[in-house]
Amino acid sequence: MERRGSITVFLALVLSLLLALIGAAFESVRVSCARVHILNGTDVGLYSLFAQYDRDLLDTYEIFGLHPASPSQEVPVAQSYEIFQEYMEPLLDVKGISMELGVGGVSGYTLMTDQNGQAFWKQAVQVQKESLGKKGIQWLLGQVQENAGTVEDYEKTWEDAREGEALEEYDQAIEQAQTAEQEVSQEEMEEPGQEDGLVSVPAESQVPAETVENPIQTIRELMKMGILQLVLEDPQSVSWTSVEKGQLLSERTLEKGFAMGVREEDMSASDRLLFGQYLLERMGNYRNPASGMMKNQLEYILCGKSSDGENLKATANQLLLIREGMNFAYLLSDPASRAQASAMAAAIASAFLFPPAAAIIEKALLLCWAFGESVLDLRELFAGGKIGLWKSEQTWQLSLDNLIHLPQMLDSGRKSDSEGMDYRQYLQILLFLRSQDTQVMRTMDQVELEIQARKGETGFRLDHCLTALEVSVEVQAQSTELDVTRQYGYVF
Numbered sequence: 001m002e003r004r005g006s007i008t009v010f011l012a013l014v015l016s017l018l019l020a021l022i023g024a025a026f027e028s029v030r031v032s033c034a035r036v037h038i039l040n041g042t043d044v045g046l047y048s049l050f051a052q053y054d055r056d057l058l059d060t061y062e063i064f065g066l067h068p069a070s071p072s073q074e075v076p077v078a079q080s081y082e083i084f085q086e087y088m089e090p091l092l093d094v095k096g097i098s099m100e101l102g103v104g105g106v107s108g109y110t111l112m113t114d115q116n117g118q119a120f121w122k123q124a125v126q127v128q129k130e131s132l133g134k135k136g137i138q139w140l141l142g143q144v145q146e147n148a149g150t151v152e153d154y155e156k157t158w159e160d161a162r163e164g165e166a167l168e169e170y171d172q173a174i175e176q177a178q179t180a181e182q183e184v185s186q187e188e189m190e191e192p193g194q195e196d197g198l199v200s201v202p203a204e205s206q207v208p209a210e211t212v213e214n215p216i217q218t219i220r221e222l223m224k225m226g227i228l229q230l231v232l233e234d235p236q237s238v239s240w241t242s243v244e245k246g247q248l249l250s251e252r253t254l255e256k257g258f259a260m261g262v263r264e265e266d267m268s269a270s271d272r273l274l275f276g277q278y279l280l281e282r283m284g285n286y287r288n289p290a291s292g293m294m295k296n297q298l299e300y301i302l303c304g305k306s307s308d309g310e311n312l313k314a315t316a317n318q319l320l321l322i323r324e325g326m327n328f329a330y331l332l333s334d335p336a337s338r339a340q341a342s343a344m345a346a347a348i349a350s351a352f353l354f355p356p357a358a359a360i361i362e363k364a365l366l367l368c369w370a371f372g373e374s375v376l377d378l379r380e381l382f383a384g385g386k387i388g389l390w391k392s393e394q395t396w397q398l399s400l401d402n403l404i405h406l407p408q409m410l411d412s413g414r415k416s417d418s419e420g421m422d423y424r425q426y427l428q429i430l431l432f433l434r435s436q437d438t439q440v441m442r443t444m445d446q447v448e449l450e451i452q453a454r455k456g457e458t459g460f461r462l463d464h465c466l467t468a469l470e471v472s473v474e475v476q477a478q479s480t481e482l483d484v485t486r487q488y489g490y491v492f
Contacts, residue, residue, distance in 0.1 A: 034477035045088035065465030104473035108259035154325035215404035242307035323374035385416030
């Protein structure tokens with residue numbers, strides 16, 4: 001009987017341990033279940049919050065950004081957490097588990113403008129990747145890189161030519177020739193042996209120099225004109241809309257994100273290309289003006305001036321530099337053109353009775369010829385035509401003999417090259433070659449101005465747009481306190 005009793009006591013002890021173990025297991029399951037619900041609720045709250053992105057920003061630029069419905073002077077961190085709570089709390093109502101949301105808040109966030117607009121350009125690049133595909137990107141990158149490399153090389157050629165110094169040397173040579181001529185005339189007047197009022201004149205000076213039209217002075221007068229008067233058919237039609245620098249995003253002190261630890265990245269070559277393509281498709285330019293505050297948006301992104309007209313002038317000067325470099329390089333490589341310039345230079349030097357100046361005059365002629373051809377190129381580009389990056393005998397427009405008549409030939413003397421590039425494609429090259437950080441900030445200037453105009457308010461600010469958020473919440477589940485930290489963003 002004692003043995004039977006001992007077995008009963010033993011079983012009772014074992015069963016009590018088993019019941020305790022089962023109870024602990026049930027409680028663990030309840031806590032785990034509560035944690036899962038809390039995590040799901042946190043994620044759903046964040047997803048629901050970020051689903052309230054700015055519609056105008058997405059519809060116009062395909063960029064996601066969370067902006068407060070009622071613009072304020074501060075980043076909407078507290079407002080965002082309140083919205084998050086509203087979406088999360090209903091999900092904590094789980095049958096059989098008592099859960100209550102406790103103390104919590106935002107532990108980190110990033111803004112659209114952080115790291116020089118990294119969240120903005122990453123989204124823009126992603127949009128273009130999805131649009132073009134891998135093969136399209138590779139083809140476009142190859143084309144633009146080749147053209148950009150060519151432009152850089154021949155810009156250097158033009159800079160090395162030193163247009164200003166060459167024309168100064170020409171002026172000095174002509175002045176020297178005139179001084180020498182005056183000295184010779186003075187000496188002849190002072191020679192003895194004059195009879196009956198007659199002056200003895202050397203035979204060679206009695207032969208008139210060959211008459212030759214010197215186009216250099218004509219071209220120099222054109223160089224003094226405003227660039228827009230030279231390259232536009234109707235300069236009066238140019239928009240001169242301006243903005244105050246102080247109201248631009250790139251000119252003010254921006255709000256900064258907090259504690260998200262986002263790593264700053266540099267654009268690769270393909271990223272630069274895709275961002276430029278994004279701009280070409282969504283920003284206005286002289287040939288296709290925007291409807292917002294500034295019309296020439298691409299020109300602003302390139303040049304950063306406060307008015308449409310100033311940006312167009314600066315862009316035209318950049319294009320002129322490209323075309324001058326390319327055209328000057330073509331003239332140097334073409335024996336026929338060099339021969340024409342050499343012959344005219346010799347004739348001009350002879351007319352000034354100063355043959356040693358022929359080499360200097362030849363260089364000045366080539367520079368002026370390249371300038372004249374470039375003016376015709378730009379007039380064609382701004383009129384909607386195409387100009388090839390590298391010229392040929394067939395696509396060259398301006399003869400050396402007609403250089404002096406360039407003012408009368410600004411429209412009649414130009415022609416389009418069907419195989420060439422249009423104004424937009426030249427802008428693409430400029431975008432690819434210029435600083436990307438600066439471009440991104442200026443792009444956000446234009447985006448902010450455009451959205452402000454659409455909304456009819458000045459309170460919209462891209463440095464108030466949240467792109468990522470980290471929340472920390474405390475939840476009392478039964479007798480257990482659970483802490484959860486989760487983050488979500490449009491770009492990571």
